[in-house]
Amino acid sequence: MTLLENLAAGFELVANFESVFALAGGVLIGVIAGAIPGLSATMAVALTLPFTFAMQPITGILLLLGVYKGGIFGGSIPAILIKTPGTPASSATILDGHPMVKNGQAGKALGMALWASCTADLISNLALILFAGWLAAFALKFGPPEFFTLILFSLTIIAGVSGDSLLKGIVSALFGLILATIGLDLVYGTNRFTLNDPNLMGGLNFIAVLIGLFAIPEILAMVWNPKSKEGETQNLGKEWVTFAEYKRCFKTIVRGSFIGVFLGSIPGIGAAPSAFLSYSEARRKSPNKENFGKGEIEGVAASESGNNGVAGATLIPLLALGIPGDVITAVIIGAFMVHNLQPGPMMFLNSPDIIYGLFMGLIISSVFLFLIGSVAIRAFSYVADIPRGILFPAVMVLCVYGCYAVNNNIFDVGVMFAMGWLGYVMLCKGIPAAPFLIAFILGPLLEDNFRQSMLMSGGSAEILVRGPITWFFWTLTIITIVAIIRSGMGKKKAEAVEHGNQE
Amino acid sequence: MxxxxxxxxxxxxxxxxxxxxxxxxxxxxxxxxxxxxxxxxxxxxxxxxxxxxxxxxxxxxxxxxxAVKDSVAELLPTKGCYKRIALLAVLMAVYVAAIPWLGLVWTSMISFVALAILIKTSHPRTALISAVIIPLVLYMFFAHVAGMAIPQGEFLRLP
The missing domain is CATH 1.10.287 (Helix Hairpins)
Known part of the structure; x- marks a missing residue:
């Protein structure tokens, strides 16, 4: 099938009331969840996932993608208005967004955030359409050794970049890999850590693990300190963003979008570093650089285009290689699994209609984001006023229903609560949860490809360096480890100097 | 250090x-x-x-x-935090254990109220109304739209 035929097939799949409604509903849920401090886009996607079980695969996945995109934008609303980022990706938006609110330009800041987000989202979606197919075609040449080295590289980069400490990231990833070994052995079918309990023979339920890791710790943190997560809403003011201002910031928005696309397509980097890089590049190149940090509209445009530019691009490794680009796409992979779809190069051959349907849906989602975002900006004060004493009990009940619904199994609810406590301990100790979840998903794939490689070679490790692709990924892995260690050592030196100066 | x-x-x-x-x-x-x-x-x-x-x-x-500096933001203890956390652990255990006995809907209603009290909600009436409505709406969705078997418990069965 040609590209046009595939796009037509995809359009046919999406052009129905159900899909369009799911997409619009998803964006709305995402914007609301992102706008509530304490709820994150990840949590919103995780809690929406169980509602997709009864839907058609394309409808369910579109709903989640809508929540993802809405959540990333929604996070900028409290970041600007109450200086509390709804999602980590919106942290850079505070730098100039909140000073604009202080200057009585809240409406202008939110308007620019929306325009920059939608533009970046569209550019990111186009990048996905252009590059995912090409990468998937290349990935068809991969065998088990190539996949093993690719997953190993992804894990290295994810463990290294998702927290302040490489070692804590590695510990988190190792916990995830160890937990993923629970269940029946992939080759011999013997028990591994199952304690002869039939509930454990299929391994720990992925949905229970992810809801437990990302939603329950927030409830625990709220119980620890019920006064936290409170903010004060601000008036929107009378000034609104003009087309002339959008035009002035357009170059910055496009630059930020490309930074987002580039960083988003590398597994594990995510939206927050992209927003900060885009912001610092904008400040470096802007004629108003002295205004940055004091309420410069270009700063808002830069950070928002940086974080939204990632949204489509993180789906490139997910769809083309089956590797989640960040923690939210790791959750979205759950929706594929629930509907017996395995993202990766084979999906481009076996289910091109779904792939191209997703592409079409993503393009439509940019329009919904603009329409729903415009309304959400005005409605934010109502959303932010939801009392925490009602929100968090509701989240707990939603978690339990969602988790139970996966397998109709109460055991999964217990697993979810247990994972919640583990997630809370990790939160208290500064261990990032993202490497854990991604390693938990990639663990079985890593082991399976390793053991298949060993079966192919009769136990010889030489197969793991059998060709240019494996060499390429080994080299990238080594370069990444060296770069992360060097940056960690540099940080440590800077801390030591700072500590010395303080003394 | x-x-x-x-x-x-x-x-x-x-x-x-x-x-x-x-x-x-x-x-x-x-x-x-x-x-x-x-x-x-x-x-x-x-x-x-x-x-x-x-x-x-x-x-x-x-x-x-x-290392000279710990990057972890300290979670400073607040008044009664250890007691609240311990009570939440008990609430979670009771929640899981009571589902086969009381059913998911009723257990969720009780747990909702218990958690709202634990985090000292300043809107007790709204919390009570939400505690009834939210589990019922979720039950309606999962049982009647998604067609899933939601545990009903041994006492009061819902349609």
């Missing part, structure tokens, strides 16, 4: 690694006796991961001894 979060994480990782190597893997993983190549054995992967966890744990402990 001893850096607490690094040192304690490292120590916990090391202990977990030793537990896995000497207890959990030998007693919890079944390996067929006819596996000739160690790399294909079901114990190989967990063993490699456990060893790596131990090494990382030691590295974290060393790094905790030399």
């Amino acid at each position: 001893l850096n607490n979060s690094y040192f304690s994480t490292g120590l916990a990782s090391l202990i977990l690694s030793l537990f896995l190597i000497f207890v959990a893997i030998p007693y919890g993983v079944t390996a067929p006796s006819n596996v000739t190549n160690i790399v294909l054995s079901p114990v190989f992967w967990p063993e490699v991961l456990s060893i790596l966890l131990g090494i990382t744990g030691i590295a974290l402990m060393i790094s905790g001894r030399s």
